[in-house]
Amino acid sequence: MSEHRPHFPGETGRRVRSLRELPQQMPPRRDLxxxxxxxxxxxxxxxxxxxxxxxxxxxxxxxxxxxxxxxxxxxxxxxGSVADDRLPPDLGVVSEISPQIGPVDARARAALLRSLGERLQSLPPSSRQKVLADLKVIEQSMQDIQAALGRDPGNALLREMLLETYQDEQHLIATVQEAGVWTQEAGSGKGSI
Amino acid sequence: MDTGSRQRQGIDLTMRAQARRASLTLAAALLGAFAAAGAAEERTVQRQVAADPRGEVIINNVGGSIDVSGWDQPQVSVSADLQGEDLELEVSSEDGHTRVRITGYGNGRFGLGGLGLFNFLGGGSGNQEARLTVRVPRMSQLDVTAVSAAVHSAGVLGAQRLQSVSGDIRAELASADADVRTVSGDINLRGNGQGAHVTASSVSGDVTLGNGAGDLQATSISGTLQAALAPAATVRLRTTSGDIDLRGTLGRGAELRGDSISGRISFQTRAPDGFAYDLSSFSGSIDDCFGQSPVHDSQYGPGVHMTGTLGSGDGNVHIKTLSGEISLCDR
Structure with a gap:
């Protein structure tokens, strides 16, 4: 195994025993x-x-x-109204999902939430508002559960609920994505034949 | 002021008056065009095609309504009240599949019929809508997709797959499977007391099942879930903030599960062979009608649970909430 040694300009091969022995300034070889x-x-x-x-x-x-x-x-x-369509700025606060869900799923969740913005465009405005409100309900629920888990980390009931609430959110996002397909089917008449 | 100045002033006033009249005329013409576009004429179109008595009927419509009923003829009959001159009814039948659809949505008069402007102008379908009345062979399988259209089905004995984004769905169910889904519309189902496997989900709408039996899986985030099943076999009800109310009797070996974060859950279920129960809430309360007190999970922290068995404990009831109240009664 070869030993890795630091190399300094002007090094003479002498072993450095103290920091004081190092030069205080080191000019570059070329001044650019x-x-x-x-x-x-x-x-x-x-x-x-x-x-x-x-x-x-x-x-x-x-x-x-x-x-x-x-x-x-x-x-x-x-x-339409951009402000109405954007995800609320406080949504996605629970980006650091608890270890109960896992970091991989947390990344997947973040990606899903990002994709949701454009999917929401396919919904009628009234539905869009309701979906956003429900997303906030889920978000708040996750925060409540995580706060409770902070006080009682070993609580199996809370862990299970957090996981299920996360699945609820995934289900909601999947439904919105499906609704986009429904809209296309209903509008263009593309059935499942 | 000299005569020339007066003449120039008179000419100016005349020109201004003409310009004002022209502006008013233009505005009136534009308003008239918009009004004419808005008041799209309505017309009724009817079609009828031969259909497989046990075939599949696929119905697509965006706005308005879809009203389906079963009949004893091997035909699909459609009557469509169309509002919007670009809307057309298309009906075709091939290899056991009958397709009913309304085309022409989004083909506005302004030549800008993209979906974005479509949404911008009227929240989906603008002034275009179609009210569909469809009669299908009673044993047909039904596959209905709508956006804002309300969906209603009655007298169809085959499996039903009904979905609408914002429209309400009302359906009579038989013993065949049913899969009903909305985003914001309410779901109202009525069974015929025979065992069926029903899946109903809405993001924010309410879900109601009356006179059901067999299996039910229903979910909503903020809507309420109400179900009456006799007998119930496998039931799974879940909300985030909506309340859950289940009434009925348990069949042998029934498995009932209710979950909510902050919604109230009330199960009122009779069971000839009894049932075992397992109820738990982190910060909500537990109430029952058979005199058992809930047990605190910890002397110092929150959390209550209640477990036990009634009768021979043939069925199982599981309920859990984070902060919602739980109520269980066996009569």
């Missing part, structure tokens, strides 16, 4: 900063030349505003 500074300066000057005109800046601002407005309108037309 002067070249970098030169290049940065050249790029900055070029940029100033190209963007000097106020007309250009005004045009850019107008363009950005127009692009922003178009994007906003596009999102609004495509998805």
């Amino acid at each position: 900063w002067p070249q970098i500074e030169t290049r940065l300066g050249a790029r900055g000057r070029g940029a100033r030349v190209r963007w000097a005109g106020w007309q250009v800046r005004l045009a850019a601002a107008v363009g950005l505003l127009a692009l922003g407005a178009a994007l906003t309108a596009g999102v609004w037309i495509t998805h």
Whole structure:
């Protein structure tokens, strides 16, 4: 087995016995900063030349505003009220699922919750609101159970409930995904023949 | 003010008045177009096709209603009240499968019939909807899919698979299997007292089963579950926050299970051969009608449970909650 030894510039092969024996400063073999500074300066000057005109800046601002407005309108037309459709910001707080569920499932849960946002688009707005409310109910239940588990870690009833509540959430997400398929089937008439 | 100025002012006023009139006319025309688009005319279409008496009938519709009933003829008869000029009724039958569907949803007059705008304008189907009345051979298997349409079935003896996103589902069940699911719609089922295997799930809707028998598996997150079974065989009821209420009798070897996090669970079940019970709640209470007191899991912490056996203990009842109350009675 070969022994791994640190290698320092200027090392003479002498064994270091104390930190004090190490050099206080260690200059690089090549000083790259002067070249970098030169290049940065050249790029900055070029940029100033190209963007000097106020007309250009005004045009850019107008363009950005127009692009922003178009994007906003596009999102609004495509998805309705964005605020209504987003998952509540406090949802997904229980990202660190207890060891009773396991880290792999916690990752799967996070992925499922991320995919839920777009799936919700396929629901009628009233259903969407109810599903979001129910997700919060589940989330709150998980937090309650985890808080109880914090006080009584060995409680088998709580562990079982946490796992089942997690499964409820998976079931809900699966139902929303299925509802998207139902919507397609009902709209396009694609039956199960 | 000189004459020229007065003339110029007069011309300006005339032009402004004309512009105002033109704007009003344009606005009125736009409003009229929208109103005409909104007040889509309704028409009734009817179709009838030969069908396998024990075949499968598949029905798809987005908005409105789907009303299915069984009859003693080897035919599927459909009457559709269509609201929306783009909607069409299609009925086809092949190899034992009869398909009834409404097409044309989302083909709006504005040429922007994508689903996004579809949702934006009217929460799904806008002004388009179809009210379907379908008669199927009594022994048919039924497969119904809807979005916001309400679903109703009666007199169908074959297996039923009914699903709607937000529409309510009401169905009469026979002894065949039934699988009924919604996201936010309520589910109301009525059995005929014969053993069946019923699965009913809703995310936020209520689920009710009356005059049922046999196996039942029902779930809801926030909706209530109510079931009456006589006799019950294998029953599994689960909610997160909704209440659960079960009444009926237990068959031999019955297995009943009720779980909720914060919902109240009440089982009122008679059992000729008795049953064993196992009830537990972390922070809720346990109540019974046979005079047993619950036992605290710990002297210092929360948690109560109650176990015991009535009669010969042929059946089993398991109930657990986190904070919901539990009530069990054998009469």
